[in-house]
Amino acid sequence: MEKIKRFLLPEEELPRQWYNIQAEMPNKPLPPIHPQTRQPMTAEDLSVIFAKECARQELDQTHAWIDIPEEVRERYKYYRSTPLVRAYALEEALGTPAHIYFKNESVSPLGSHKLNSALPQCYYCKQEGVTNVTTETGAGQWGAALSYAAKAYGLECAVYQVKISMQQKPYRSSIMRTFGAAVTGSPSMSTRAGKDIITRDPNHPGSLGTAISEAIELATTTPNCKYTLGSVLNHVSLHQTIIGLEAEKQMEMAGEYPDTIIACFGGGSNFGGLAFPFMRHQLKSQELRAESQEASRKVIDFIAAEPSSCPKLTKGKFEYDFGDAAGYTPLLPMYTLGHDFKPANIHAGGLRYHGAGTIVSQLLKDGFMRGVDIPQTESFRAGILFAQTESIIPAPESCHAIAATIREALKCKETGEEKVILFNLSGHGLIDMTAYESFINGDLVDFEYNGK
């Protein structure tokens, strides 16, 4: 019998709702706090910078399922469903009895999962009469996705890109410009926040924290302009659940159910996107589960793979902190390294962020998941093995998920267990070849965590 490698859903099987895990968490995430008043923020407060519907979704702890607008589902059809792939060649190279599957979000035309949230965010802006959107971007995956989504819905788009990433990956700025976006390196002299940072530290390489400050400042000082975010926030993870909802149906097509689910971790949206739809079956207490059909399912081990040099899940503190460097955002309850933490210049730009989203932080605190930290060189070694076996050059961010997967698969080799491991290939690395070149030439180094 021939081995089936890829599983795809027909268009009529595509999910019509996103899954809102907040509604079913045993302990709800704590609310965002206004930095001046120190009061919990309302959706109305949040809609000063975000689209109204995104602000509403952000605080929705009631509705477990939220309809995907038809216009967004139409745009999802440009690239969804993404394939679920059985990684036979990787398994063989590792000599593992584990069954390795990956959800291939790299086939998105912008190269990553980011488009899943860029489309609805721009759609809601358009619906609400907004004409301009702005954002931050690290490696550029989010900025590229937003630039295209803005063009698709007829919005103007301005992107602040982390300066070091802009230098490491110049093609991504060109991609954004091809879609008509204005791109500025952060920290820049175009905002007060940027000027303050440069004054304090003229050689600041930029970080997601600095770029967020600048984008928020632009949004609040420009008429009819909203800020959008590519990760961290609850509504972003919500949109990303399309990944896990598809994967759940596709695993059923494959006739298997995961023992382990792995994704790389920056702010938490690609992790949550894959994990939450599966996690919903194990949110109930042991007693409640025993009474329900969930009892028959395996309990999944959820693993978030973060860089060793930016380890908020494994070494951060759970506390209220700002989402950005300048302190413009609401205070969020999260695992954090401190909003003034300056991440090392690793190539996985999308993972250079000091904090974890509030949902994920609560889930980690409550023991529903765990973090592992991966050194940079281990991540690229894993990425190259993956490329040479499975043919796709992974994004440096995704390399962290692959490295964690390989660790688990090699444990199975020790124990002989035939575990089913599912990981998210969040994006491809074709724009990140400078990093691979550097690794191949032996120039890539590991960074120690340099925080408190």
Added chain:
Amino acid sequence: MEKIKRFLLPEEELPRQWYNIQAEMPNKPLPPIHPQTRQPMTAEDLSVIFAKECARQELDQTHAWIDIPEEVRERYKYYRSTPLVRAYALEEALGTPAHIYFKNESVSPLGSHKLNSALPQCYYCKQEGVTNVTTETGAGQWGAALSYAAKAYGLECAVYQVKISMQQKPYRSSIMRTFGAAVTGSPSMSTRAGKDIITRDPNHPGSLGTAISEAIELATTTPNCKYTLGSVLNHVSLHQTIIGLEAEKQMEMAGEYPDTIIACFGGGSNFGGLAFPFMRHQLKSQELRAESQEASRKVIDFIAAEPSSCPKLTKGKFEYDFGDAAGYTPLLPMYTLGHDFKPANIHAGGLRYHGAGTIVSQLLKDGFMRGVDIPQTESFRAGILFAQTESIIPAPESCHAIAATIREALKCKETGEEKVILFNLSGHGLIDMTAYESFINGDLVDFEYNGK
């Protein structure tokens, strides 16, 4: 009713044979001629530089259908079927009544259709005990595909990349190195052919012609090493017919049949790959067609889109010529601009070739297809409109097919005809962002044809 946008084949529907148009052409292609003896060459002669099975396929004018080896079909499953997509957003932007479809070969993990032939070529080498493969590459799409395919089948791989393309697209060399290949810029000092060219013209930017000479020299002077080619030859087009065979089934799923089929044209393999399976229904004479079921089908207009600055189909001569600059290859009967033609430095590196494959040349001579030539700036204007509507940034080569499609679609707007146009999106342009950046900045120019 919802509009279906993408059509995909389930794995069990994937083609199990390639289509060999040679067997059904009314006038067979003339044979390759040995440059010294001036005698027609046999498969045995050709197998000095090519894998034996490729040499056999090259001259096979008997079998219309050739089995795809199971091991190759397994590897095709890594990315096939590729989607057939209805370009609703592009249609809307053009205001055309035409129905535009494209076959999206850009979803291949290496970014283009080239893998379709790299896999069988490396597979046959492996089967025949070959340990090393070598090749030329222009933009790097073929070199990247071959590097991965070689790794997949455990072969060593050496690539000569056109020097100007190497400078324009440095990431592609890194991609090849990530898959373990050795990459050298051509013309180089590592071969006699390269030295001769550099001696005559120290600033020669390289061309596919110079790189082919160097690769063939390496193959013939290295033990157990075979040369592989990414286009031009009959067996390459044969492997690429997987594109059109899938597309035919997918057009049936869409409930339509094309009036016009368009592909960009370098050596002819992506054009032939899409076109030949459809063309097989109209190879018979009018009289024979009238008697058969083919009579009920529309007669398709086949269009090959070439760059204005390298116009072998529209301005070349049909004659025996060498496939490379140094004159190492067999003499091939083809439309050619002369093997010493030095193509202008356009960004569509894959189209910078002086000649057309022998099958296509015969078909053009016999009136089964036509060529159109596209200026560089028109191609990028088309590419950007396509990106902004359909979300995929196309390869500079593919931009030529898009520009030709837009011309046809705008004719339909004039006449009101609801023609069905199908084109091949042969690859994405994510590694070609320098070209887009240059176009956006207004630095890109058109080149006149500077030949005889």
